[in-house]
Amino acid sequence: MSFQTFLQHLVNGISLGSLYALLAIGYTMVYGILRLINFAHGDIFMLATYIAFYSITTFLLPWWAAFLIAIILTALLGILLERAAYRPLRNSPRISIMISAIGASFLIENLAIVFFGGRPKAFPIAPIFSKIVRIGDVSISIVTIIIPIITVIALVILNFIVNKTKTGMAMRAVSKDYDAAKLMGININHIISFTFGTGSALAAIGGIMWALKYPQLIPLMGVMPGLKFFIAAVIGGIGNIKGAVLGGFILGLGEIAIVASSPALSGYRDAFAFILLIIILLVKPTGLLGQNSAEKV
């Protein structure tokens, strides 16, 4: 492999890794607070791309307005999802909440099939995003460069919210100890809604960039990526935002490395994430950056 091809793959890997990182954060934030795998996160991601699609094609909005609307609406949908599917079950056994999450995910998918149609749709890409730049001998589409930049900006903002604001402090408190946080006068419901909103907004940003990179929309597009985003979160240590970013990059770079190293292995690309997951769960179940917590009897 020449140095030039290596660079090409590296750029692709970083770009894919940033997408995984962005989406994994949504999983990790929700898990950190509610100890719940939000199976519907992948479908929220799918809805964001469809909202952007219809804003551009049906309502003829400029791309930036469409993207903004998609992010806001998706955040609202995320909050709605939590209200409808998770809040009523907050004190139920874990297995019920998980079934509810799976049910919500399938309900959204099936509704999407009914309303958006099962046929793939081509995402309209504004000309700005389809340019190709050459840096030295490496030619890269502009989207590939934009993705990591947007990811970094989103992460800086998120980091500020979580670590410097009062809401962020409350979020950290809830994830540390749910009951104690309640006793300290934190409005748990607000914080959970806010978490779902933020996570879904990040999913929308990721979804739009995903659609710019792979411009084909189908109602089931969130299923497989959704599982991978979750795996990225587990690899890094679920409940830990930095871990989610690390896991996302490991997964993204690893996948590209597999495809790049030998074409014979490229069919196993989807299995790679799951194999990595199992290895991590066996070697270090808390993930790379996760903290051990003793089980209380």
Added chain:
Amino acid sequence: MKREKVIQSLISIAAVIILLVILNKVLTPFQARIFNLGGIYIILAISMNLINGFVGLFSLGHAGFMAVGAYTSALLTMSREAKEMNFFLEPIVPWLLDVQLPFPIAIIIGGLMAALAAALIGAPVLRLNDDYLAIATLGFSEIIRVIFTNTQSLTNGALGLKGLPYIGVTDSPKEAIWWIWGLVIITIVFMVLLINSTYGRAFKAIREDEIAAEAMGINLFKHKMMAFIIGSFFAGIGGALLGHYMNTIDPLLFRYLLTFNIILIVVLGGIGSITSSVISAIVVTIAQELLRVLDGKMQIGSLIINGVPGTRMVVFSALLMLVILFYQRGLMGTNEFSWSWFKKLPFKTKKAKIS
């Protein structure tokens, strides 16, 4: 008391057999097909209920074990000509080309292969709990699917296998009902015996409180492993039957969606009850056929509604959500059907006192 129960069970089984004879005569081929599919779903639902309902392990790997069973049984029963016709991209591995076993042996081997896969997967994965277990089993079933998609010379890859032999040793379609429902009866009897044995009590103890169960001296890992392997064995058999029932299998059939269908049946019926799985499997299978009208054109009076494909599944997912949100017990909760219900009826008051 004990003898009475055995007699009652035998009477129930005899009643079911008589019912089957009648149904086999009365039902049209299409209705018989739906009825048989219901039977296959009963086996699958019970096997999932053992793992998820009785031991409380939230496993999402069912589709993977079904795939193992279905492919094993398909490759073992197909004739040499059928295999050569299927494998036109790449020839089949030579040691499988001439293998052709009778149907009953093939499905049992299918089940055993699924159990073997479960044993290999279970050893590392069952040490995890709750969510991690769900994701890891789901991951394994996806890995199995990806492997089957890529092993062209063994499973014919994404093209799948076509022209699987019909269920049964002859070509008569009337025979399928006996094989499928015979296996349903065997599965139910086996599960009831298992659940009421000491192992079954240990399973329920693990479900209720793992730590307390361990403190009582129950070997957690051994029992979890056992339930997982037995459940997967029946999942493999169910998958093999499904393959022969559909005559065609390909890796896309064994997606996560298939596992979801079975979860739907188990949850609607009530997690942790065999009776409810049986009723729910039949009801859901028939309802899925009846609700097909939603996907097509409907005429109510002079009003014509154009159905949208997929509406059917919306109804089922919404139903699942409603049940889990408002009526978590499902149809029957953890109750089971038993003859003592009938004893409570007025005309049998005498017997009720004895028991």
